[in-house]
Amino acid sequence: MTRVGMIPESSKIATPYQTTQQTKMMEQDEQTANVTPSQLAEKLCKSFLDVRSRTLPPDIVDVADEREVAAMRALAIPSTQGRPMRETIEDMLRIMSHRVAMEHPRFFGFIPSPVHESSLLGHVITTMFNVHAGSWFESSGPSAVEDVMIKWLAQQAGLPDTAGGVFVSGGSMANLTAIVAARDAKLSFEQRAKAVFYVSEQTHCSVQKGLGIAGFHASQTRHVECDHSFRMKVSSLRKAIAADRDAGLVPFLIVATCGLTNTGSIDPLDELAGVAEAEDLWLHVDGAYGGSVILSNQHKHLAQGVARAHSLSWDAHKWLFQTYGCGVLIVRDSRHLIQSFTTNASYIQDAEEASSAHVNFWNRGIELTRPARAMKLWFTLQTLGLDKLGEFIDHGIQLAEAAEQAFRKLENWKIVTPAQLGIFNFSYVAWSINLDGEREVSESLSERVNVEASKRAISRNIAAPLTTRLHGKLNLRMCTISPNLGTDQLLEVVHALDSLATEIMAEMG
Template sequence: MEAEIKTPTQVNLNDLEAAALQVLRSRATPQPQVVRMADDAALAILRAIGIPRKGRPLTEVIQEMVEKVYYHRAQADHPRFFAFVPGPCSPLSAIGDLLTATYNPHAGNWLESSGPSCIEQQLIRWLADNLGLPQSCGGLFVSGGSMANLTALAVARDQKLQAHERSKGVAYVSEQTHSSVAKGLKIIGFLPDQIRRIKCDSKFQLDMDDLKAAVAEDKMAGRLPFAVIASAGTTNTGSIDPLVNIRSLCDQENLWMHVDGAYGASIALSSRYRYMLRGIETADSVSWDGHKWLFQTYGCGMVMVRDKTHLTASFHTRPEYLRDTETDEGQINFWDIGVELTRPARGLKLWLTLQVVGADAMAAGIEHGFQLARWAQDELKQHPGWEVISSAQLAIVNFRYVSPGWSDSQIDTVNKKIAQRSLQDGYATVLTTVLNGQTVLRVCAIHPDATEDDMRQTICKLTEFAVSESALVNE
């Protein structure tokens, strides 16, 4: 029997303890169907719930949320969820969320959050050390890669362009750069023709010759090149742009070098694969997501800027009612170096995870992803008909099913159908992307608990779907 709730802030402790256990237990084992979309009947039930005048028992509400609300979702943390960038979050991260939400420090300023802010500061420093960024670097935890990119791009704009020059500024991305970069540039005031899309080479890496030519052409036309956005782990293929060469060009042309490492920067924690990021230590700014390959719940991104005073120059404001919060040396008001004023201490869940698991197990978890993609690729080779379009790199492999005599559009259709079949079947989720104008299937495998059997069985299932879809085409 639950205690009656008199005000929104007074809830009985025993009831809360029971509720926390109820929630955690409900998530203890993954459900067999990886993706469950609400059908019309289920949506009608949800829409009919409404808001009661008088409260209901907590356990009853939680049960309803577990069974009717959260039930209808993709388990992006399922070992065989291979679509988009999966979110294989550690339960420790959820406990970190619970702590952060329970204590709810206002982590925008030091006065209200000296303990959590100190930990976030230390963690940013540790992560920056892993990337090889200098002591001058600073940064903060933000909601994710999109916000990290936007924050860094605002700093790039402010450092490289005078206010009256903004309309002539040009930023360079590649064909494989994540869409959040163009979105960020648009939000901070750049028009589509101020964003140059540089072509990629056969390895889906930004093509240096094309970049140099585009910069030269823009300068000739009186435009003002100001930033190159490199990717460390593109979303489609995991490719890493030639960071060292991009740095040289940025030095020559006085351009800002931003590296979007939302997906791939995590490999900096692996002594085995860190070398692949060579050059990232020279970036002017870096984005990195904890809720991708650092196994965190959503809402955990980081942005780091080589010279932390540049963040302050872009984001510091001083309204009269906040003047009691001035900081001393070594202290930080995160609201001075980012977009948000009120913000949760997003870094503490990652800190908690690292404390409990240790950096070595974290690195091993990341390295496992490389192996998962290789197992998938190896299994593809066992079945005729599969063509690997982008080989396993950074836990991603792209492939498609082809048969002699099929047209391009037939190949695209069959591969889209294979993805749909995998979604309906529920054993594993594999969706498509487009590479070189062709529809391909894409596996992004970063779950530390996914096994060789998961990978091989997934490919066997896809092969079954491919064979039956081919029969329809060939009829």
């Protein structure tokens, strides 16, 4: 009997491709007659991990040269006829090898992405189903899990039962979504032109980008000065708000950071929450990187105050060891997202929310078509366990502290910012002799040595510490969050950098 909505087998037309595939499938069915789908998926996952381990190139950084770029550009144009799969795979492997291995244990630049194998497997299984996770009707299984996971993450952050949110592509989209929700909750349309918002001098650039997309001009941004630890100064914030109110402007948003990309610093969240409450402003916490400390076994207290925020952005693909495209926005009251993003097009009427338990996530964010991003994180949490995940986060913090202490013991090195949330800044200090024959620090020579040390470490595949600038001065920076990096291995990198600096100084005379 044919079920409603299904095409009868007799009316289907088999293409040559389908016929070939059906023959192969029949042969495979005979071999796997007594194997369950879960066993088949497990076998696929094991094969995937084996293939991945054999195909990943060893280089930490592989930037294509001009000849390779030209060849890849030529390959980008499709041919009129199809090519053999093996040949295409070989080309794709070459193309994909030209990259920075963000998951490599000795990549220390930006915020690395040390992906746990469980996330890769969760990603593979999620891709097998290709779920449209926009509505409950299309994805009741993944939507149920995503809804509960968001509420659980909100509880871990100390947010109330009214909290809700949505999984998004990453911190940029999470920040933008929060800005729109804050705008709609705190401002009338007529007030938008007079609105002002407050960020620190170190706030991530994605926030300013999001403000622009949300319809605000750069002149409406107030960059609040930071203290010596690069944390937003609360006294300066209060003065800025008072001055703007006196000028007839409308303050509405404070953006704090839990884990600055440059230094790992955390803004004084409790004090900023106090200002937001007193002034009736929305407090958004950008925890894209540092929010994961909430799940730490030993350092959760560092995020104290996040429970008082109106919204929190949090990237699982940074410090929760997920593949890219796994961020989340949590808001204190989920109704603010629904008020800003509810969709009522006629062609999606069958997916209307029947009750509060049936969540349509396209009503909580910008995307209509969206993948089931939460499932790979769920897979990791299920297979790894919360205790082990917390140990991984603590390990990254301890690594940075060990490296900081190692550099303090070496001659000619200084710590620019101490280890915080797995990040620290340091610099080789080069000395020169002035015209009076006195020994003095040479800023220009120091900068040259630090830049060259980074380049040589990368070119020799020792490690990838990159440079940044703090207070206008260039220094080296390391983010040491890989669970696969041991303390002894990291200390070897420290001494290798010291040797490189000595080598460079000798060459420079």
